[in-house]
Amino acid sequence: MSAHDGGKPRPTCPKQFALDVGSADELTGILRGIIREQVEERHGRTVALKGHAAEGVAAARPYAEAGLGLQV
Structure with a gap:
């Protein structure tokens, strides 16, 4: 309850x-x-994967996908 609801549930x-x-x-x-x-969750995941992006295409794919998840 709050001041906006007049004391009603x-x-x-x-x-x-x-x-x-x-x-x-x-x-x-x-x-x-x-x-x-x-x-915050998606940013943290992207940052965590960033360090592996230079390890080749297979390692860069999850980073790229995580980055797409940050788009609004």
Whole structure:
């Protein structure tokens, strides 16, 4: 419960909560957190594979694929 919901239990769906209270702030915060986690995970994987990229085509392929995963 928050000041925005009048003390009522929140819907379990953040999208529905945003529609009910007329503000996308909470939903935006949730989505930003998810995106941040995904970017950090994908960036870490790409950096870890970068050192192997010079070892030939077979070793460079996972690095190239990981780099594509960072595209938005």
